[in-house]
Amino acid sequence: MSMIRDLRAAVRPSLRKSSAPYSSYDTTRDPSVSSAVVDCAVYRDGRRLENGSCQSPREAMLRVREGGGFAWIGLHEPTEEEFAGIAAEFGLHPLAVEDAVHAHQRPKLERYDDTLFTVFKTIHYVEHAELTATSEVVETGEVMCFTGRDFVITVRHGGKGSLRALRHGLQKDTELLAKGPSAVLHAIADHVVDGYIGVAAAVQDDIDEVEIDVFSAPSKGRQRGSDAGRIYQLKREVLEFKRAVSPLLRPMQLLSERPMRLIDPDIQKYFRDVADHLARVQEEVIGFDELLNSILQANLAQATVAQNEDMRKITSWAAIIAVPTAVCGVYGMNFDYMPELRWEYGYPMVLTSIAAICFTIHRTLKRNGWL
Numbered sequence: 001m002s003m004i005r006d007l008r009a010a011v012r013p014s015l016r017k018s019s020a021p022y023s024s025y026d027t028t029r030d031p032s033v034s035s036a037v038v039d040c041a042v043y044r045d046g047r048r049l050e051n052g053s054c055q056s057p058r059e060a061m062l063r064v065r066e067g068g069g070f071a072w073i074g075l076h077e078p079t080e081e082e083f084a085g086i087a088a089e090f091g092l093h094p095l096a097v098e099d100a101v102h103a104h105q106r107p108k109l110e111r112y113d114d115t116l117f118t119v120f121k122t123i124h125y126v127e128h129a130e131l132t133a134t135s136e137v138v139e140t141g142e143v144m145c146f147t148g149r150d151f152v153i154t155v156r157h158g159g160k161g162s163l164r165a166l167r168h169g170l171q172k173d174t175e176l177l178a179k180g181p182s183a184v185l186h187a188i189a190d191h192v193v194d195g196y197i198g199v200a201a202a203v204q205d206d207i208d209e210v211e212i213d214v215f216s217a218p219s220k221g222r223q224r225g226s227d228a229g230r231i232y233q234l235k236r237e238v239l240e241f242k243r244a245v246s247p248l249l250r251p252m253q254l255l256s257e258r259p260m261r262l263i264d265p266d267i268q269k270y271f272r273d274v275a276d277h278l279a280r281v282q283e284e285v286i287g288f289d290e291l292l293n294s295i296l297q298a299n300l301a302q303a304t305v306a307q308n309e310d311m312r313k314i315t316s317w318a319a320i321i322a323v324p325t326a327v328c329g330v331y332g333m334n335f336d337y338m339p340e341l342r343w344e345y346g347y348p349m350v351l352t353s354i355a356a357i358c359f360t361i362h363r364t365l366k367r368n369g370w371l
Contacts, residue, residue, distance in 0.1 A: 036083070037056075037074070037075055038156075041071070042069055044067060045174070046174030049069075070180055072167070074163060074167070077157055078101060083097060083100065090148065096115070105142065105144070107251065117144070121140055121192075121244030122192055122244075123138050124139045124141065125199045126138065138240055140244060141160050142156070142158060144156075149180075152181040166188065166191050182264045185255075189255075190273075194277070199241065200241075200281050207292065210230055213227055214298060214299050235292045238288045241285055241288075242282075242286070249282055252274055252278050313371060320361050320365075323361065324354045327354055331350065
């Protein structure tokens with residue numbers, strides 16, 4: 001098992017290194033800027049227009065209506081007032097707008113007239129030097145995506161999971177980006193699910209660490225059964241992970257199987273790959289939950305066994321102590337006529353008998369594993 005742990009430790013840094021380009025863009029907007037718009041651009045034939053950054057979503061839509069293409073508007077934690085104008089400009093449904101502003105939504109896919117509203121839960125692994133009963137293992141965020149015929153609006157909540165690097169990477173693939181807004185929706189879904197895969201590998205490392213500690217010999221200062229707090233905390237974090245993964249599987253299956261006017265048929269094939277990766281992550285997360293249940297039960301069983309061992313030791317010493325207690329209690333009675341009271345060798349004889357009996361009981365209990 002230690003070999004598996006060392007192998008995972010060797011693989012884990014490479015996973016983190018591969019995700020570095022994305023983490024470098026994990027910044028929220030400048031608090032001094034009043035607008036929630038992170039980026040606003042127009043794309044035509046798979047290319048971002050020169051001077052494509054627009055001052056406002058309204059300007060972006062004017063460019064699209066004049067020359068075609070689609071607008072991609074990115075927002076970070078907009079308020080109701082900041083989002084009201086954008087919602088009116090693009091004709092977004094009030095229910096979807098409310099969900100996008102207030103966040104804390106369940107992953108889902110909804111259709112409002114000619115707009116798809118998709119909610120993704122982003123998961124970020126929180127690095128920690130040591131897993132404790134209060135360690136935060138995963139941090140969640142949200143990405144909402146409004147997909148129309150000629151626009152994509154992404155609304156992000158949380159300090160992690162920036163889409164800036166994703167946008168830059170997608171702009172290099174002009175052939176894919178030429179497919180329109182559905183290509184952006186797929187790229188976001190693929191990016192989120194790839195994040196799940198990396199987090200699942202890191203969580204597996206933490207579970208392996210706890211499993212090794214539970215089944216290894218207790219070290220100095222650590223008793224058997226003392227890992228219950230860490231296991232329970234890890235189980236809570238896995239449950240948070242599960243809430244992000246499981247509800248998203250059905251929307252990805254719908255996007256990959258059911259024909260939709262807003263989804264390019266060529267892009268729909270790519271959603272199958274995303275759904276397949278998501279199904280694999282879901283199986284892993286369910287396995288994590290079941291494994292942690294088994295580890296927790298084993299930990300509690302070890303605590304029970306340790307308590308039984310302590311009780312056996314206490315009972316053994318009580319049995320040994322009972323011998324001198326009984327003998328001394330008998331000879332402590334105040335009767336005038338008792339055997340051996342005035343015998344010259346009575347006192348050493350009693351002490352020798354007590355020592356011999358106690359030694360015999362001790363050897364017997366130790367041979368049977370009670371001491």
